[in-house]
Amino acid sequence: MAKKEKSEKKEKKKRASRAPIYISIFIILMVFLKTTAIFILIGMLPAVVAYYVDVSKRMLYFRSLAACNLAGVLPFAGDMIARGNTSTGFISTVTDPIAWLTIFGSAGAGGLLVYICPILAQAF
Numbered sequence: 001m002a003k004k005e006k007s008e009k010k011e012k013k014k015r016a017s018r019a020p021i022y023i024s025i026f027i028i029l030m031v032f033l034k035t036t037a038i039f040i041l042i043g044m045l046p047a048v049v050a051y052y053v054d055v056s057k058r059m060l061y062f063r064s065l066a067a068c069n070l071a072g073v074l075p076f077a078g079d080m081i082a083r084g085n086t087s088t089g090f091i092s093t094v095t096d097p098i099a100w101l102t103i104f105g106s107a108g109a110g111g112l113l114v115y116i117c118p119i120l121a122q123a124f
Contacts, residue, residue: 072105
């Protein structure tokens with residue numbers, strides 16, 4: 001039992017040690033690309049929620065959801081940067097329903113991967 005508690009503490013410590021890295025990357029992004037960073041933060045909210053909801057050891061649900069969510073956010077973030085990272089580009093992207101459907105749909109697809117892939121692997 002003591003080994004299990006030690007491994008859980010070690011895992012939590014490992015998780016916590018990555019947080020300053022992510023925060024510093026986001027702060028640098030905020031300095032240079034303010035509107036794009038805000039858009040990425042709003043678009044990646046499903047991944048943030050999955051990080052806190054997923055209690056498994058390897059965090060497979062979070063990883064798959066975050067990867068798919070990032071794949072949905074990056075094309076629109078790149079488009080905002082290509083437009084010059086202005087507030088008008090931000091507003092036009094935020095008010096586009098297709099953008100939000102793509103972003104949250106890709107996050108949903110990442111969540112479904114965790115549930116569907118084991119079923120498919122077992123079937124074949």
